Amino acid sequence: DVKVTQSSRYLVKRTGEKVFLECVQDMDHENMFWYRQDPGLGLRLIYFSYDVKMKEKGDIPEGYSVSREKKERFSLILESASTNQTSMYLCAVGRGNQPQHFGDGTRLSIL
């Protein structure tokens, strides 16, 4: 089974802070994804990466950036956190046409 580890289950930060969310996988899958999930809005793709140092914007990239320096690690960065970025953040990994597997999620609150 694919193991996807997100660095924090719960995180509280202040407006204007730079926030880092980390995701690590153990299965050498090439594709990694960051989503946010909000009530009534479903899962929305922020960014994804299909190889080391490669990144593509998803549907809602504004206010976020990502980094993938090693194949197993994909980081999501909130450059200057705002209250509307309070959400559940989910990392997923996948390979080819296989399904994506999710981490446990990080519930982020911006005060």
Place this chain on the structure above:
Amino acid sequence: QKEVEQNSGPLSVPEGAIASLNCTYSDRGSQSFFWYRQYSGKSPELIMSIYSNGDKEDGRFTAQLNKASQYVSLLIRDSQPSDSATYLCAVSIIQGAQKLVFGQGTRLTINP
């Protein structure tokens, strides 16, 4: 805009009955289809994958795919209270990597 539509529910089913969850999608080029289960406060968990027309069975779960009608469904037989969750339909699109477009989810409640 690639879309995946699900009835948001809530869908209420008595214990032991069959729960039927439906999903339609707009992109005729989609090749891979997945059902995820998500308990409240938890992350989505894969329960079924289906790639070709017809039925695919795994235990109490059956996924059905009809590409001509752009329709995928999930049947849960002998429903249990532990099946109460939100079920997400996901459909693949290829943009560099395989991306998934998710429906809003159907909230299912199994009544003892």
